[in-house]
Amino acid sequence: MPQDFIYVKGAREHNLKNVEITIPRDKLVVITGVSGSGKSSLAFDTIYAEGQRRYVESLSAYARQFLGRMDKPDVDYIEGLSPAISIDQKGVSHNPRSTVGTVTEIYDYLRLLFARVGMPHCPKCGRPVERQTITQIVDAIMNLDEGSRITLMAPKIRRKKGEHKDVFENARQSGFVRVRVNGEILMLEDLGGLELDRKKWHYIELVVDRLIVRPDTELSRVAESVETALREGEGVVEAHVEGGETLVFSEQFACTKCNTSLPEIEPRTFSFNSPHGACSDCTGLGFKLALDPNLIISNKDLSLSQGAIAPWTRGGPSSGWYISLMESVAKANGFS
Known part of the structure; x- marks a missing residue:
């Protein structure tokens, strides 16, 4: 131990x-x-x-x-010793892109390790994010308990406001017979008088197929239905188990719960020297340049003409330009 x-x-x-x-x-x-x-x-x-x-x-x-x-x-x-790393304080670079990982040359190995064996998770809900092939989806469905009644659906609307009449019309033209609207399965031919509240959130799925898990179930039929659902659902298919849960599968690198797409992880994803992996706020440097109002206006009792804004009163050839600019702004906006 x-x-x-x-x-x-x-x-x-x-x-x-x-x-x-x-x-x-x-x-x-x-x-x-x-x-x-x-x-x-x-x-x-x-x-x-x-x-x-x-x-x-x-x-x-x-x-x-x-x-x-x-x-x-x-x-x-x-x-109690372990393999050790030593960094001489006299030899460390002041470059912000020089870190313990780069100095010890383990940074590239860590990036490769995370890219190859790492499991990404959704930043919103924390669920694992992974893509699945049609074969994997079919296997997962057929591994359910024998006799399970499955409804394969393609999600079209996820928590969006509106009447969504175009979704129903396109479904009819594509040959679909049933849809699930806010959890209720309806026949498309019976939706003539359906009016969705455009101010409320709605969920709409196309019913692609209904099947029962049996040893003699044709895998080709299941695979064809899954492929159709993925195409209509933009890479996402839902398998609702009657009396149970709804399984969600995706052939994309995305969270099916939060509808959040993620880039596929690769070594450059973990590099702060690459635009692909660097933080968008600090560009990989670890700090941001920002203006401190307390440093700009060091003495709040002074007026602008008296030098309230410190950078404008440090002398030099540009000071007069700042003053003339300030006078022009004051004249245009009606203040002294």
Whole structure:
């Protein structure tokens, strides 16, 4: 069972004087002290050096020949170590795109790992998001309990206001016989007098097929119905189990509950250096430039002409231009 601390006993590397210390794991730990007190000797030359040495020794003989021999630090005993990463404070770039991941060169491997084995989830409801093929959808339907009565439907309207008369007319022209309107299955030929409240939310699905799960059910028929439902439902098909739940399948990378489409995950999705994966607000830098009103108007007791807006009163050839611009705006808008 992993320990929750690192125990160092008898550390004598460089200027350390037989130090014994317990450091919590999985925490942000800061080692402080005056210059020459042994901070770097403990962190880099003892703990990191021993963690790296043990990691190298766990590799094969073939791999070790390329890494060279690492000496054991002057310490009696260290317990609870894991493979360690060390970043010298003097060598870190001030470029905001330089991170622990890029400096240690594990960033590309992490992007590849997330892209290949990651399971995306809907940012709104948290449900897993995945695409399904027609074969997978048919298998899922046929794996339901024998005797289950299934209604295959293609969703056309999802929580939208309006009368949606065009949906019914297009369904008739396409040869459909039934629709489900707000949870109730109706015959299209009986909808002549149906008037939906255009101010309320509505749900409309086309009934593509009705079937019973049996060993002798023709898979070709089910596959054809699923394909039709996917085409009419823009990549989404609903399988309503009589007396049970409604299963929703999608051949698109989208959340069928929230109707939220997501881009298919790939390595560049997790790169802040790529427009495809970078945050749209900060463009991958981790910070945004913004105006602070308290810095712009440092003294609220001053008028504009007295220098209330600090950047306009710092002198230079542009100050007069700001003043003339301010006077023109005041004259055009009728204030002094």
